[in-house]
Amino acid sequence: MEPIGTFGASRYTIRDLQLFSESNEPGVVAALAGCEVVRVAKGGLVSDPFLARLYIVLSGALAVESDVPVGIHDSTVTMIHPGESVGEQSVLDEAPNLSRITATDDSELLIIEHKLVWQLIEESSVLPRNLLRLLSFRVRAANALLRRRQKLGEFYRQLSLNDPLTGLYNRAWLNEMLTKLVGRARQDGRALSLVMIDLDHFKKFNDTHGHAAGDSALCAAANVIRNALRPTDYAVRYGGEEMMVVLPETTNKIAISVADRLCKRIRETVVFDDMRLPLPHITGSFGIASLEPGLSDDALVEAADAALYRAKEAGRDTISL
Numbered sequence: 001m002e003p004i005g006t007f008g009a010s011r012y013t014i015r016d017l018q019l020f021s022e023s024n025e026p027g028v029v030a031a032l033a034g035c036e037v038v039r040v041a042k043g044g045l046v047s048d049p050f051l052a053r054l055y056i057v058l059s060g061a062l063a064v065e066s067d068v069p070v071g072i073h074d075s076t077v078t079m080i081h082p083g084e085s086v087g088e089q090s091v092l093d094e095a096p097n098l099s100r101i102t103a104t105d106d107s108e109l110l111i112i113e114h115k116l117v118w119q120l121i122e123e124s125s126v127l128p129r130n131l132l133r134l135l136s137f138r139v140r141a142a143n144a145l146l147r148r149r150q151k152l153g154e155f156y157r158q159l160s161l162n163d164p165l166t167g168l169y170n171r172a173w174l175n176e177m178l179t180k181l182v183g184r185a186r187q188d189g190r191a192l193s194l195v196m197i198d199l200d201h202f203k204k205f206n207d208t209h210g211h212a213a214g215d216s217a218l219c220a221a222a223n224v225i226r227n228a229l230r231p232t233d234y235a236v237r238y239g240g241e242e243m244m245v246v247l248p249e250t251t252n253k254i255a256i257s258v259a260d261r262l263c264k265r266i267r268e269t270v271v272f273d274d275m276r277l278p279l280p281h282i283t284g285s286f287g288i289a290s291l292e293p294g295l296s297d298d299a300l301v302e303a304a305d306a307a308l309y310r311a312k313e314a315g316r317d318t319i320s321l
């Protein structure tokens, strides 16, 4: 930053400064006249890590980067154009400005030290009003950014808990949620059942019709399962061609009828290849387990897995307890 004179001796007037717009108060004009004007070359840093100062852009432009580290997709660079200012907050709370401020063009800046800002706030009727307006705008902008980040965070969280192929919940979701769902059911003394599902002879299906057709079959089965459940049930891709359904408030008897319905609907589903030609029907095997006193969530999953094994042993395309 190269000092090039005072504001009073420069070609700029108070009308060029947004914070002082509509002010022609002689005391303010006189006080600003003695303030320093500096030149900053394009790419130059505007920083006084130990000082609280107000910078007003007279010509050129500044880029202000938040001191808060953010993700690569969420840049918080604010551009400050001629007439606009930066550093109001640091001046008001007398704390150094930790943002990284860079000139994006050859720029001229007016510097107002924090003591003078406070003096002007007391003397001017225009500055406090403009400052409040500006701060209110900044708070709104910061809130909007926070909301956007929250939404983005939620979006990525959802993404990390869903299987990209089928759109069902994934194993990470199950690891997080099953303990909670089982805990809640136990606490409320309510039933909860699991149905473990495995597509039959899926290796052969893949080998015969190709991996892409296998993917279509998995998606078709996932759609059948998703559409056959209540909104309060959960469908999870457990891994590979294995899926699981979590049925809160569902007794063993009702879980059997749900599994029966799923087994029948998967058997009837038509899977198409990439030429839209129908492929041979797929079937699934289903293992059912229900929460019992003293049964941990891990043991519940193991019980459903063991039941699935029995369904395979019984010839597949069937359900088992």
Ligand SMILES: Nc1nc2c(ncn2[C@@H]2O[C@H](COP(=O)(O)OP(=O)(O)OP(=O)(O)O)[C@@H](O)[C@H]2O)c(=O)[nH]1
Pocket (backbone or CB within 6 Å): 165, 198, 199, 200, 201, 202, 203, 204, 206, 210, 211, 212, 213, 214, 215, 218, 239, 240, 241, 312, 316
């Ligand atoms: N297309 C496709 N195939 C998958 C996917 N995940 C797992 N598989 C396949 O699923 C097949 C599972 O084979 P196995 O575990 O031998 O079981 P299976 O052939 O279904 O036989 P049973 O379960 O005994 O009826 C393997 O060939 C895997 O490659 C996937 O995302 N897409």
